[in-house]
Amino acid sequence: MNSYGSFPGARPRRLRTTPAMRRMVAETRLHPADLILPAFVREGITEPVPIQAMPGVVQHTRDTLRKAAAEALEAGVSGLMLFGVPEDEKKDGAGTAGTDPDGILQVAIRDVKAEVGDELIIMSDLCLDEYTDHGHCGVLDADGRVDNDATLERYAEMAQVQADAGVHVVGPSGMMDGQVGVVRDALDTIGKEDVSILAYTAKYSSAFYGPFREAVGSSLRGDRKTYQQDPANLRESMRELALDLEEGADMVMVKPAGPYLDVLAKVAESVDVPVAAYQISGEYAMVEAAAEKGWIDRDRAIFETLTGIRRAGAKMILTYWATEVAQKLSAARG
Numbered sequence: 001m002n003s004y005g006s007f008p009g010a011r012p013r014r015l016r017t018t019p020a021m022r023r024m025v026a027e028t029r030l031h032p033a034d035l036i037l038p039a040f041v042r043e044g045i046t047e048p049v050p051i052q053a054m055p056g057v058v059q060h061t062r063d064t065l066r067k068a069a070a071e072a073l074e075a076g077v078s079g080l081m082l083f084g085v086p087e088d089e090k091k092d093g094a095g096t097a098g099t100d101p102d103g104i105l106q107v108a109i110r111d112v113k114a115e116v117g118d119e120l121i122i123m124s125d126l127c128l129d130e131y132t133d134h135g136h137c138g139v140l141d142a143d144g145r146v147d148n149d150a151t152l153e154r155y156a157e158m159a160q161v162q163a164d165a166g167v168h169v170v171g172p173s174g175m176m177d178g179q180v181g182v183v184r185d186a187l188d189t190i191g192k193e194d195v196s197i198l199a200y201t202a203k204y205s206s207a208f209y210g211p212f213r214e215a216v217g218s219s220l221r222g223d224r225k226t227y228q229q230d231p232a233n234l235r236e237s238m239r240e241l242a243l244d245l246e247e248g249a250d251m252v253m254v255k256p257a258g259p260y261l262d263v264l265a266k267v268a269e270s271v272d273v274p275v276a277a278y279q280i281s282g283e284y285a286m287v288e289a290a291a292e293k294g295w296i297d298r299d300r301a302i303f304e305t306l307t308g309i310r311r312a313g314a315k316m317i318l319t320y321w322a323t324e325v326a327q328k329l330s331a332a333r334g
Contacts, residue, residue, distance in 0.1 A: 030310055030325070031329065032325075032326035033076060033078045034078070034315065034316060035077050035316075035317055035323075036078055036079040036276070036316055036319075036322060037072045037077050037318075037319075037323055038278075038318050038319075038320060039069075039083070040083045041084055041105070042059035043090070043104040046061060047061065053211035053281070053285050054285055054288070055285075055289075055292070056320075062107065062111050065082075065112065066112060066115040068080075068323070069116050070115055070116060072120060075322075075323045076330055077120070078120070078316065079120060079122070079123050080120055080123065081123040082122065082124050082125065084105030084125075085130060086131055091133040092131075093133060093134065093140065094128075095128035095130075095139070097131040098128055098130070098131035099158050100161070101161050101165070103161075105124060106164075109162060109165035109166055109167050110165050110166055113165070113166035122166065122169070123167065123169040123170070123198060124162045124169070124171065125171055125173055126172040126174075127172070128151065128174065137175070137176070138150070138151030138154070138174055138176060139151050145226070146176075148176050149178075151174065153182075155172060155174065155182060155183055156182050156185070157186075159172075159186045159195075160190050160192075163190065168195065169195070169250075170183060170198070171197075171198045171199075171200060172200060173200040175200065175229070176227065178247070180197055180199050180244045180249050197249050198252075198253055199251065199252050201237065201241050201244045201249070202240060202241070202253070202260065202267065203228055203255045204228060204229045204256065204259075205229060206231065206280070208280050208281070208283055209280060210281065210282055211281035231259075231260075237254075237266070237267065238267075241267055252267060252271060252274075252276070253275070253278060254267055254277045257277035257279045258279065258305060261309070261312040264277050264309070265312045265313050268313025274316060275314055275315055276314060276315065276317070277309050278317075278318040278319075279305065279317060279321075281320070283305065284320045287301050287305065302325065306319060
């Protein structure tokens, strides 16, 4: 008993006393519908290929991709973001496999659409890096630099073949100036006004993409610092945001998620369209690697990182744990 009577009168700890109390007053909640599963489908394989830097993640065959889509749907996940991995001999300087109606990504879109129809939102990566022999997100000029405007013409073609394959949402991710407007015009020109655009508005040139390069079989030479954003900049992201919205973006995204929660919060406060964040391969790999060594509690770390992203303002989270987390959330709700 102290000499100050009932001091302290305010005891916030009262609201933390039991799991039931903490659950009741939680300000941020994860729901399966918040989650989107990124998935890789590789051409020319008959069994899934494990991605060494991302334990538990694979390059899918067409058949296993369909099963993964059905599993995600059953778990309550909202969407699937598809990345195609073509055979190496099909890569070229213009990334023509990316605009081939029978290219691996377009085939995968049709496969998933046949499996789940409109019950799961099918999203597609709209970028050339998986399909070019130099690994950049666009075509190169005579000096070896990415040619912004020539690349936009390729993006327009990609948008149209992906829409024809049945995609619900395209995700132009190459960070070319004007990409959202060009893609919107390309879709509208062929009567695909209902196909949405998830703009990769703030996509930073990050060290955390490393495992993704393995996942898509990247042929990258050099780096992407001339078109992806500088990690030091925030105001630049807000300028990109204004441009994407003006050009017709239906949704906007921050990528990576964890190292850029301040950017995510600023974007979320500034717009009235849905905001997504991509918890990328390096973020996933760090948790899995530390958990494998017994240094952290894997499940707690996964849920903590996702809750932080949701708390910062993301309505949708792209995460490689999407199906697993959705299943656990559903089980917890009974």
